[in-house]
Amino acid sequence: ALSTAPDLHNSQGCIELLGQKYATDEWTNVTPKIIEKLDRKLHITKNHPLSHVRQIIANHFYKSYTNRGNNPLFSIYDNLSPIVTTKQNFDSLLVPPDHPSRKKTDCYYVNRDMLLRAHTTAHQVELISMGLDNFLVIGDVYRRDEIDSTHYPVFHQVDGVRLCTGDEVFQNVKGSGKLNIFEHRGVEGTDKQGCHTLEAVKVMEYDLKQVLVSLAQALFGQSVKYRWVDEYFPFTHPSWELEVFFNGKWIEVLGCGIIRQEILQRAGISDRIGWAFGLGLERLAMCLYSIPDIRLFWSLDSGFLNQFITDDPHKKITYKPVSIYPQCSNDISFWLPQDSAYCSNDFYDLVRDIGGDTVEQIQLVDEFVHPKTKKVSHCYRIIYRHMERVLTQDEVNDIHKKIEKASKDLLHVVIR
Ligand code: FA5
Ligand code: MG
Numbered sequence: 001a002l003s004t005a006p007d008l009h010n011s012q013g014c015i016e017l018l019g020q021k022y023a024t025d026e027w028t029n030v031t032p033k034i035i036e037k038l039d040r041k042l043h044i045t046k047n048h049p050l051s052h053v054r055q056i057i058a059n060h061f062y063k064s065y066t067n068r069g070n071n072p073l074f075s076i077y078d079n080l081s082p083i084v085t086t087k088q089n090f091d092s093l094l095v096p097p098d099h100p101s102r103k104k105t106d107c108y109y110v111n112r113d114m115l116l117r118a119h120t121t122a123h124q125v126e127l128i129s130m131g132l133d134n135f136l137v138i139g140d141v142y143r144r145d146e147i148d149s150t151h152y153p154v155f156h157q158v159d160g161v162r163l164c165t166g167d168e169v170f171q172n173v174k175g176s177g178k179l180n181i182f183e184h185r186g187v188e189g190t191d192k193q194g195c196h197t198l199e200a201v202k203v204m205e206y207d208l209k210q211v212l213v214s215l216a217q218a219l220f221g222q223s224v225k226y227r228w229v230d231e232y233f234p235f236t237h238p239s240w241e242l243e244v245f246f247n248g249k250w251i252e253v254l255g256c257g258i259i260r261q262e263i264l265q266r267a268g269i270s271d272r273i274g275w276a277f278g279l280g281l282e283r284l285a286m287c288l289y290s291i292p293d294i295r296l297f298w299s300l301d302s303g304f305l306n307q308f309i310t311d312d313p314h315k316k317i318t319y320k321p322v323s324i325y326p327q328c329s330n331d332i333s334f335w336l337p338q339d340s341a342y343c344s345n346d347f348y349d350l351v352r353d354i355g356g357d358t359v360e361q362i363q364l365v366d367e368f369v370h371p372k373t374k375k376v377s378h379c380y381r382i383i384y385r386h387m388e389r390v391l392t393q394d395e396v397n398d399i400h401k402k403i404e405k406a407s408k409d410l411l412h413v414v415i416r
Helices: 032-039 049-064 120-129 166-170 198-220 261-266 281-289 294-298 302-308 344-358 393-411
Strands: 014-017 020-023 075-077 083-085 109-111 114-116 134-142 154-165 226-233 236-246 249-259 272-280 328-335 359-369 376-384
Touching: 020 109, 032 134, 049 134, 049 154, 049 198, 049 281, 114 134, 120 134, 120 154, 120 261, 120 272, 154 166, 154 198, 154 281, 166 198, 198 226, 198 236, 198 249, 198 272, 198 281, 226 249, 249 261, 249 281, 261 272, 272 281, 281 294, 302 359, 328 393, 344 359, 344 376, 344 393, 376 393
Parallel strands: 075 134
Antiparallel strands: 014 020, 083 114, 109 114, 134 154, 154 272, 226 236, 236 249, 249 272, 328 376, 359 376
């Protein structure tokens, strides 16, 4: 039913994603615009706002859980392929075969067996099966959705899992020598699964909620207003959602709960109870940096990206909107004069004098010393953008020529 499918298929009925070929079938509904996003990896792009939020969250878990040697307990997986099987995304998490979240209208399918992960929870079972007890999975997720200021078909999630033995659960509970995490012939209620003891669930719930509330406080300040709401997920019970009050409204930040014991059993774990959570990075970053539109995260515009350049992910940054009109960029390279003093600031002033407010940014992008003559060359990138209208390339070229001429005449440089 999808109009995009035919031109994606070659004659053999296959499709190439991240360098790998996949057979297509009547389930295939990935589109070229979505495929373009597969290798962007915004969450691990240096200085990207989503990468800063990822780092804050990672630091929070590194510092919240350490072993006796003070080393972090959590390991981080932030580069797993977003192309997963329906088994990973759904079946391994007990999502029933007829669950609405599996619908072709809601997911991007590669074919009937594979899809672009709809949540980072898709990796939970494989990592638990590998023997991991404490880990975070961070990555891009794909859901078919409209495009507006808060929804985009690609966004980023962080999933966390912690598994504990009985000893670990009760290690800080006084006089708990004889407490168990499992109970036989127990019944499932709203507060617990049949197989768990209520005391084990309560200790895990307390640990889960306190690490997530302290994360919200690390992001939004100690006085952040929050509330817990009961939720349902096929893979956890009981389950909750955390909401924070921001700019006059409640925002859903994450879902979490006690992992279904059947999932752990199938992964070969019989002596532990676990919690899990999943949160969205975009919503946090939009609140944190006052970013008004979710589409901006995909911007390649330096007017956006340059506002987030910092080596300290905890630095407070408030996004200042840039003009909605497109940028034009032109480079200028010249040999510096050898017999008179030159400084970049003179050039910046000259550019501002001539270009006025059409110049948005100037960057020194290259500096080069000729090995023989010892002459120095600078290359600057000038980024033009009008605040009120689209600038034409002709107009920009005209300004650029004037800048070249004035640089020769006034700064005595030699244009290369
Ligand atoms: C999930 O995806 C579950 N996998 C979370 C989970 C993991 C629960 C482990 C329990 C255990 P949900 O669809 O509610 O749940 O998404 C989780 C979070 O992702 C949301 O709270 C929200 O922060 C973010 N999110 C969901 N949909 C969008 C969207 N369209 N745009 C931006 N962020 C979104
Ligand atoms: Mg939700």
